[in-house]
Amino acid sequence: MTTAAAEKFAIPEGFDEAHVGPEAYERLYAESINDPDAFWGREGKRLDWIQPYTKVKNTNFNFGEVSIKWYEDGVLNACVNCVDRHLKDRANQTAIIFEPDDPQSEAQYITYAELSDKVNRFANVLLSQGVMRGDRVVIYLPMIPEAAYAMLACARIGAIHSIVFAGFSPDALANRVNDSGAKVVITADTAPRGGRRTALKSNADAALLHCSDRVRCLVVKHTGDQTTWIEGRDVDVKEQMKHVSPDCPPRPMNAEDPLFVLYTSGSTGKPKGVVHTTGGYLVYAAMTHQYTFDYKDGDVFWCTADVGWVTGHSYIIYGPLANGATTLMFEGVPTYPDAGRFWEVCAKHKVNQFYTAPTAIRALMGKGTEFVEKHDLSSLRVLGTVGEPINPEAWTWYNDHVGKGKCPIVDTWWQTETGGHLITPLPGATQTKPGSATLPFFGVKPEILDATTAEPIHGNPAEGVLCIADSWPGQMRTVWGDHQRFMETYFQQYPGYYFTGDGCRRDEDGYYWITGRVDDVINVSGHRMGTAEVESALVAHQDVAEAAVVGYPHPLKGQGIYAYVTLMNGVEPTEELRAELEKWVRTEIGPIAKPDLIQWAPGLPKTRSGKIMRRILRKIAENDYGSLGDISTLAEPEVVEELIANRMNRD
Numbered sequence: 001m002t003t004a005a006a007e008k009f010a011i012p013e014g015f016d017e018a019h020v021g022p023e024a025y026e027r028l029y030a031e032s033i034n035d036p037d038a039f040w041g042r043e044g045k046r047l048d049w050i051q052p053y054t055k056v057k058n059t060n061f062n063f064g065e066v067s068i069k070w071y072e073d074g075v076l077n078a079c080v081n082c083v084d085r086h087l088k089d090r091a092n093q094t095a096i097i098f099e100p101d102d103p104q105s106e107a108q109y110i111t112y113a114e115l116s117d118k119v120n121r122f123a124n125v126l127l128s129q130g131v132m133r134g135d136r137v138v139i140y141l142p143m144i145p146e147a148a149y150a151m152l153a154c155a156r157i158g159a160i161h162s163i164v165f166a167g168f169s170p171d172a173l174a175n176r177v178n179d180s181g182a183k184v185v186i187t188a189d190t191a192p193r194g195g196r197r198t199a200l201k202s203n204a205d206a207a208l209l210h211c212s213d214r215v216r217c218l219v220v221k222h223t224g225d226q227t228t229w230i231e232g233r234d235v236d237v238k239e240q241m242k243h244v245s246p247d248c249p250p251r252p253m254n255a256e257d258p259l260f261v262l263y264t265s266g267s268t269g270k271p272k273g274v275v276h277t278t279g280g281y282l283v284y285a286a287m288t289h290q291y292t293f294d295y296k297d298g299d300v301f302w303c304t305a306d307v308g309w310v311t312g313h314s315y316i317i318y319g320p321l322a323n324g325a326t327t328l329m330f331e332g333v334p335t336y337p338d339a340g341r342f343w344e345v346c347a348k349h350k351v352n353q354f355y356t357a358p359t360a361i362r363a364l365m366g367k368g369t370e371f372v373e374k375h376d377l378s379s380l381r382v383l384g385t386v387g388e389p390i391n392p393e394a395w396t397w398y399n400d401h402v403g404k405g406k407c408p409i410v411d412t413w414w415q416t417e418t419g420g421h422l423i424t425p426l427p428g429a430t431q432t433k434p435g436s437a438t439l440p441f442f443g444v445k446p447e448i449l450d451a452t453t454a455e456p457i458h459g460n461p462a463e464g465v466l467c468i469a470d471s472w473p474g475q476m477r478t479v480w481g482d483h484q485r486f487m488e489t490y491f492q493q494y495p496g497y498y499f500t501g502d503g504c505r506r507d508e509d510g511y512y513w514i515t516g517r518v519d520d521v522i523n524v525s526g527h528r529m530g531t532a533e534v535e536s537a538l539v540a541h542q543d544v545a546e547a548a549v550v551g552y553p554h555p556l557k558g559q560g561i562y563a564y565v566t567l568m569n570g571v572e573p574t575e576e577l578r579a580e581l582e583k584w585v586r587t588e589i590g591p592i593a594k595p596d597l598i599q600w601a602p603g604l605p606k607t608r609s610g611k612i613m614r615r616i617l618r619k620i621a622e623n624d625y626g627s628l629g630d631i632s633t634l635a636e637p638e639v640v641e642e643l644i645a646n647r648m649n650r651d
């Protein structure tokens with residue numbers, strides 16, 4: 001499909017009253033770029049401030065002096081904005097609908113008044129454990145209401161939460177506890193998911209063996225399953241919550257005080273702690289939630305992500321709750337008990353906005369339309385996708401079978417680093433094209449740069465690397481404990497710009513099409529994985545001498561993980577060893593990092609200076625070895641023949 005000819009979909013009927021129409025988009029976008037202080041000064045007022053800001057934007061993208069501040073003299077509390085301020089008008093409105101893994105279990109409807117009670121008590125439990133303003137709290141919880149209580153409780157007392165996705169291994173958890181210097185880990189006994197149970201507490205036990213013995217473990221007894229219990233270290237949160245006061249005064253926080261740290265993979269081995277701060281992040285999460293999904297008072301909003309990812313932070317918790325919405329938290333998986341679960345839940349709770357990942361759509365698409373057709377989806381108004389480019393087949397299926405052609409599809413491009421959507425359609429303003437994230441959100445100035453000259457490419461069409469020319473309030477502020485790494489990763493290669501790590505093209509209409517990562521990061525089922533991270537896990541195994549990991553196209557996951565492994569001298573490449581290495585990576589990082597294909601590589605293609613030629617490895621993994629380009633600079637060109645002959649992906 002050529003981009004020029006790409007079919008444009010008109011805005012469906014019924015969006016005349018949308019928050020943003022085509023004319024408003026043009027006008028407000030221009031204002032947001034020409035006068036950011038006026039635009040964001042106004043938008044900042046969507047929050048309640050204890051002390052209003054007098055300064056709006058103070059940002060510098062110059063390498064060596066990068067500094068990003070928004071609303072810097074304002075004082076507020078994020079929890080108050082998500083909870084307390086709604087009590088006057090919405091005390092009895094449902095804030096969170098909790099839909100359990102097992103469809104036979106009853107859903108919970110947690111009102112704003114109940115949310116307030118739980119969050120205040122949770123905050124008092126944290127205080128009683130010695131957690132203070134600025135302390136880090138690691139949250140290793142499944143998708144249960146306590147995850148929301150824990151996040152908001154941290155925000156209330158000014159502690160910095162760092163959620164570790166419950167699918168990560170004990171080692172990955174320990175690394176994050178140690179890097180953040182957390183005082184407390186919050187976990188649950190066990191977590192039901194798709195009818196099976198994950199032993200979270202025992203993972204936390206294993207992780208804490210590698211952490212300071214001062215780290216406390218707060219345990220939510222969710223299923224009641226037996227776990228080990230270490231007196232003096234482990235605390236029964238629900239029990240403690242009964243005994244503490246239901247009032248915990250919110251801590252006034254500076255707009256630039258960190259709200260949370262979230263670890264994400266980069267092109268080097270060690271995940272980095274992305275730091276988001278209080279004021280700008282919350283303004284941006286609330287605003288994008290309202291405009292991108294055309295969220296209106298009374299709507300039921302469902303984002304299917306896990307709170308362990310940024311999508312869950314911004315669009316299950318902070319954005320919707322800042323807007324006084326009803327947000328749905330789903331504990332389960334799309335295919336349990338069958339492939340109709342998402343649609344059953346949409347019908348049951350009359351969901352108005354539904355936000356998921358292309359990988360989930362592709363998986364459900366394969367199960368047939370009968371699972372969709374049997375549920376009443378007439379409440380749906382807007383559909384969203386996030387995480388990776390959506391292929392036109394999946395887009396069309398989503399549009400036809402889920403949206404019945406009546407729901408705009410918002411393909412939202414953004415990153416952990418950006419806090420909220422940067423390029424996305426707005427339901428009442430933007431005509432869509434399947435596979436394109438379309439146009440920038442307010443205040444966002446995308447530039448396509450030539451990768452070699454680092455110069456912006458003006459005019460349409462254009463293709464190159466995607467950079468952003470100026471700051472927006474939801475931007476990350478630093479890497480936890482390593483501002484130098486922050487500057488080097490995002491501001492060094494393309495001076496004066498924020499570098500996204502994505503390739504992109506802009507078509508004749510000025511629409512943006514993300515073409516995928518241009519760094520050593522791969523996107524597996526919408527989750528970001530650093531190839532270096534998987535490599536370091538592999539080489540940590542005693543039988544592995546060297547490993548190189550690349551992505552390759554995978555029909556369901558978007559990208560699959562392809563590992564080339566060189567074994568130690570004398571070690572036999574067996575099927576048992578292959579299985580052992582897969583298991584090894586699962587334990588070192590987590591199931592999402594498990595290689596899909598492992599190829600035994602007697603040698604890896606390297607330059608004479610010893611650098612692995614990943615370009616060649618990528619081509620072979622993609623089964624596209626006809627055009628390897630110049631291999632004359634290789635130290636041993638013959639290894640390439642061997643790798644091609646024994647390649648694993650022959651699709």
Ligand code: WT7
Nearest residue numbers: 311386387388389411412413414415416514528
């Ligand atoms: C990377 C960020 C932000 C939420 C989930 C992932 C890719 C994300 C899209 C989209 C094409 C997308 C990019 C980006 N990505 N959304 N709509 N179309 N690609 O967050 O783990 O920080 O990953 O995901 O490559 O850089 P993340």
